[in-house]
Amino acid sequence: xxxxxxxxxxxxxxxxxxxxxxxxxxxxxxxxxxxxxxxxxxxxxxxxxxxxxxxxxxxxxxxxxxxxxxxxxxxxxxxxxxxxxxxxxxxxxxxxxxxxxxxxxxxxxxxxxxxxxxxxxxxxxxxxxxxxxxxxxxxxxxxxxxxxxxxxxxxxxxxxx
Numbered sequence: 001x002x003x004x005x006x007x008x009x010x011x012x013x014x015x016x017x018x019x020x021x022x023x024x025x026x027x028x029x030x031x032x033x034x035x036x037x038x039x040x041x042x043x044x045x046x047x048x049x050x051x052x053x054x055x056x057x058x059x060x061x062x063x064x065x066x067x068x069x070x071x072x073x074x075x076x077x078x079x080x081x082x083x084x085x086x087x088x089x090x091x092x093x094x095x096x097x098x099x100x101x102x103x104x105x106x107x108x109x110x111x112x113x114x115x116x117x118x119x120x121x122x123x124x125x126x127x128x129x130x131x132x133x134x135x136x137x138x139x140x141x142x143x144x145x146x147x148x149x150x151x152x153x154x155x156x157x158x159x160x161x
Contacts, residue, residue, distance in 0.1 A: 003088040009148040010084025012097055013057050016074045017042040025074045033100035035139035039079055049105045053078040055131030056085025067118070067125035075118045078108065078131045082148050087132045094151040099140020101151060105133045 016025040021043050032040040038051035045051075055078040063071045073081040080097070088095060093104045110126035 003086075003090045003093055005150060007086065007088075007150075008084040009056075009082050009087070009095065009150070011082070011148060012080055012142060012144050012146045013083040014073045014081045015142065015144060016077075016079055016081075018077070019043060025077055027074060030141055030143040031079075033098075033102075033136045033139050033142050035136050038136065039142075042079060049135050050133050051136045052080060052102060052134050053108050053131055054080045054082060054087050054102070054134055055108075055129075056082045056087050058085050059087070059129040059131070063122075063125040063129045067121055069119055071118055071122065071125065076110070076114065076126065076130070077117070080142070084148070088150065089132050094137070095134075095148055096151050097148040098142035098146035099138075100136055100142050101138035102134035103137050105135050107131075108133045 015028050015031050017028055017031060017039055018025045019041065033052065034040055038045040038047060055076060060071050060073060060081065088104055089107045091104050091106060095102050108131045110123045110130040112123055114122040114126055
């Protein structure tokens with residue numbers, strides 16, 4: 001399935017990181033994205049391909065309506081929330097946010113933990129709205145408020161997979 005190319009991804013609405021898998025996510029105003037490694041200070045920093053997870057505020061609003069309760073961006077355990085969207089999900093698609101260039105690895109499926117963190121039915125409400133896993137190709141600082149745009153260069157490239 002192809003991602004629509006004319007979608008307005010907006011800006012970075014929020015950034016969340018956690019130092020370890022079971023620790024709560026904490027909001028930050030900016031983060032250093034390290035090429036080939038991930039977000040400095042996040043639990044997945046140093047992983048091979050799961051460098052950063054990205055979701056969209058419109059998808060969270062849809063999930064909130066489906067659940068009948070608010071779905072907070074930090075509760076989903078995703079790193080970055082965009083003001084626009086949906087987030088591209090086709091492997092190889094690239095986006096720029098702040099100083100960083102990211103490439104889609106795969107969709108990010110919500111897990112059963114969402115029912116515990118958000119409320120019963122959250123995993124189902126987030127199905128197909130769980131965001132995307134990206135790898136970082138070019139590093140730099142990502143800040144809340146930074147614009148997010150599709151990168152036309154090497155669209156669909158799967159080098160290094």
